[in-house]
Amino acid sequence: MQTHEINNRFIEHFRGRGHTVVPSASLILDDPTLLFVNAGMVQFKPYFLGEAPAPYPRATSIQKCVRTGDIDEVGKTTRHNTFFQMAGNFSFGDYFKEGAMDYAWDLITRSQSEGGYGMDPGRLWVTVFENDAEAAGLWRQVTGISPERIQARDAKDNYWDMGVPGPGGPCSEIYYDRGPKYGREGGPIVDEDRYIEIWNLVFMQDIRGELAPKEGHPPIGELPTKNIDTGMGVERVACLLQGVENVYETDLVRPVIAKAEELSGRRYGANHEDDVRFRVIADHARSGVMLVGDGVTPGNEARGYVLRRLLRRIIRSTRLLGVQEPVLGEFSKVVRDAMAPSYPELVTEFDRIDSVMRNEEDAFLATLTAGSKIFDMAVADTKRAGGKQLAGAKAFQLHDTYGFPIDLTLEMASEQGLTVDEQGFRNLMAEQRRRAKEDAKSRKTGHGDLSTYRTLLDQHGTTDFIGYTDLRSHSR
Ligand code: ATP
Ligand code: MG
Ligand code: MG
Ligand code: MG
Structure with a gap:
């Protein structure tokens, strides 16, 4: 049925x-x-x-x-x-x-x-x-x-x-x-x-x-x-x-697995590691499309961060299946076709959904390219030194400079057989937050010097924030 x-x-x-x-x-x-x-x-x-x-x-x-x-x-x-x-x-x-x-x-x-x-x-x-x-x-x-x-x-x-x-x-x-x-x-x-x-x-x-x-x-x-x-x-x-093995193989989810098989040339059911990736892709593609459909956009906090994490996991999992090309646009179409009979808004909203997906993928691929070099070097250094753990400071640098979420670093490290000093990472994050708070406090009490901003504003007027529509240049 x-x-x-x-x-x-x-x-x-x-x-x-x-x-x-x-x-x-x-x-x-x-x-x-x-x-x-x-x-x-x-x-x-x-x-x-x-x-x-x-x-x-x-x-x-x-x-x-x-x-x-x-x-x-x-x-x-x-x-x-x-x-x-x-x-x-x-x-x-x-x-x-x-x-x-x-x-x-x-x-x-x-x-x-x-x-x-x-x-x-x-x-x-x-x-x-x-x-x-x-x-x-x-x-x-x-x-x-x-x-x-x-x-x-x-x-x-x-x-x-x-x-x-x-x-x-x-x-x-x-x-x-x-x-x-x-x-x-x-x-x-x-x-x-x-x-x-x-x-x-x-x-x-x-x-x-x-x-x-x-x-x-x-x-x-x-x-x-x-x-x-x-x-x-x-x-x-x-x-x-439907007599299938799991919820990912049901009629509305399975088509995404089929798409991933087509793009990767690998077969679902051939080995456990790939199967988990296929299922993650199928599940997350559906959540991603449904969330964007309801107005969530990828970001660095709260709902936007959850969405971002889901989308990035799809991209990473597909890469691990050997696919290098952008994929989110492909999966979105499949999800739309499966879900539209119950959720017709996916059709009317599709252009918007599609462009959010593509922008996020472009931004993430740029991040991956930049950060992966640093990551690979850190892995090589750690291994050369006979270590089993990536330093918290490296994870922090990847996060702070290249926009690598910690779960991405954890996942990539574990693929290399390494752990990450998460406590060290967290300490540095806490330290950064404390400093930001102090900065904000000093601004509020009037101790910060805002005159440079004032001058810029007087000279150039205000700028519009375009990060919501143009994620490419603004998000990581
Ligand atoms: P489980 O113990 O399997 O995690 P749950 O007790 O947390 O499920 P409920 O909060 O009772 O789930 O939700 C009602 C029903 O929704 C469940 O009986 C189950 O059929 C379904 N459901 C819950 N979580 C999921 C999920 N993550 N994916 C698919 N179906 C779910
Ligand atoms: Mg229950
Ligand atoms: Mg239960
Ligand atoms: Mg539960």
Whole structure:
């Protein structure tokens, strides 16, 4: 079943059960606690908190999500994307645990000819929060699942919150058993690569404070109503229903791998190292396009830095596959074609997306060319001296003068069998920040001499900052 159809069936299932269909929010919402939208519930947060009345008692959506915290898993586990789609259903003080369990189970186990996903109930497992005795009983009652396939877990796994103060609650997750080929028996507690988490049902009832319930600190209050917030991983369901090995091989991601195969002349599936690169490229190309599509531009801070890191990792990984030519424009087109049926803005915005991509690639290739010489020399010197670690000062110089992010230096060093003195690097960065702060302070208090700037301004007038459109000459 294609991803498009998985989404359609989800939406139709919940529309038919009284849910208002709400479009995905942008990946960048005005929520100071979040860099990117990372779950379907984010746009509904004020309704859970009671800050605004919910315009509908029930809603459903397919939300674009970015989880940068999962970046190191990408390509290595079978199930983590940096960009993925979360299908969800939400109840604002309407139905609660029992309803959520019933709706979810019905959709995934109903036969495909009757509009469901047709999963074999004999392969499904569920987890419950250890302090939520009610949930285990309800699962048995609602679904008839055998008690051996209900596992209790602690707050670390089965208490959900946004990672910051806000709504939260105990949760229950549905897992699919892929069978002995994928790992050890015994349920999700034992092996999460064999038992794939597909759907999380959150019983949203608490207010989480500064301290995390996951770390044993109780919530600080109760929400005005008992709510439901669920998230089903669309790529994970696609992986299972399409019978492929991992989320990167699903219908909307795999075409980028095919493009990378074409450009490099290497074959996916030939060796593990290259395969990880292919998967990283496919995953990051999609996140990159979706982020630029929602208005993020590469930069040196916050969102822009995350985007920059993703794009640079694509370029580096493709180079490691032996490709020297610019590639981002090629991958963007493939992502656009795969994703446009669900996200038509990718077509209308494509010229802008494409030019952001190309500018960033030009800038990075220039950086790489300049910095790689210094890097290679540093590696040669270190090795000649019998060392195993690149000096912190070198990493700092690469960062400061050539715009090499530290993770790039780390990655390139490890390819050369070297480590990096990260602490030394960090100390120098801290030192630089301290100096910059002092400078700023002395300017504020009027100690700095600004007369030169004044004279320049008087002579030449102001200049326009063009870094947003012309990254080539301004960014590293
Ligand atoms: P995991 O334990 O596998 O990291 P999670 O518990 O962090 O997943 P939730 O926060 O419960 O995930 O998100 C709801 C659903 O979204 C998950 O059940 C899963 O199907 C999907 N999902 C979560 N993270 C990712 C990701 N990085 N890539 C693809 N799908 C994801
Ligand atoms: Mg996770
Ligand atoms: Mg989990
Ligand atoms: Mg979960």
